[in-house]
Amino acid sequence: IAGITQAPTSQILAAGRRMTLRCTQDMRHNAMYWYRQDLGLGLRLIHYSNTAGTTGKGEVPDGYSVSRANTDDFPLTLASAVPSQTSVYFCASSDTEREAQYFGPGTRLTVL
């Protein structure tokens, strides 16, 4: 692994289903983030983690949950997907909160 990866690349999901988006980084960054990217709205922070074992809510956390069991992985779970969660999801990491962020390739999620 080089940098930050996400899986799956894209997914079509029926409303009401549970879905976990995966994110892994190998840069030993302390902070990790999940954003959603929607046309005209830019990037909105869903959840973040400043260090392994801690998480926090961002701007649009409702309907999403995260965990940070170790430094490398930061999965995002949609417990019961709804169509408004159709978006492109980006995971990012940074050494500290103040530093530049490195982004994953994104997951395009469609909820029908």
Add this chain to the structure above:
Amino acid sequence: AQRVTQPEKLLSVFKGAPVELKCNYSYSGSPELFWYVQYSRQRLQLLLRHISRESIKGFTADLNKGETSFHLKKPFAQEEDSAMYYCALSGPRGFKTIFGAGTRLFVKA
């Protein structure tokens, strides 16, 4: 309230013309400002940050604290500069990075 504003959703210029993507911010402390770029079907990547004061791919950005702006400039646009550009602001520990809504730059041949 902390805010990053990119007033233009779309900016279209001809190849060889100067380009300026505007970014204004609202923040009471000492900000760290960044420009990120997202080329078609690629991930976002850091273009430059104000603290490094460097030029990347011909782009520069100067932090103007008086006008609370961090506009991105390039004297001669190239077709390969066509992309989505995001201005972002971060602060001290505990402050989450804020992104602007983005400006799509389209450079015409």
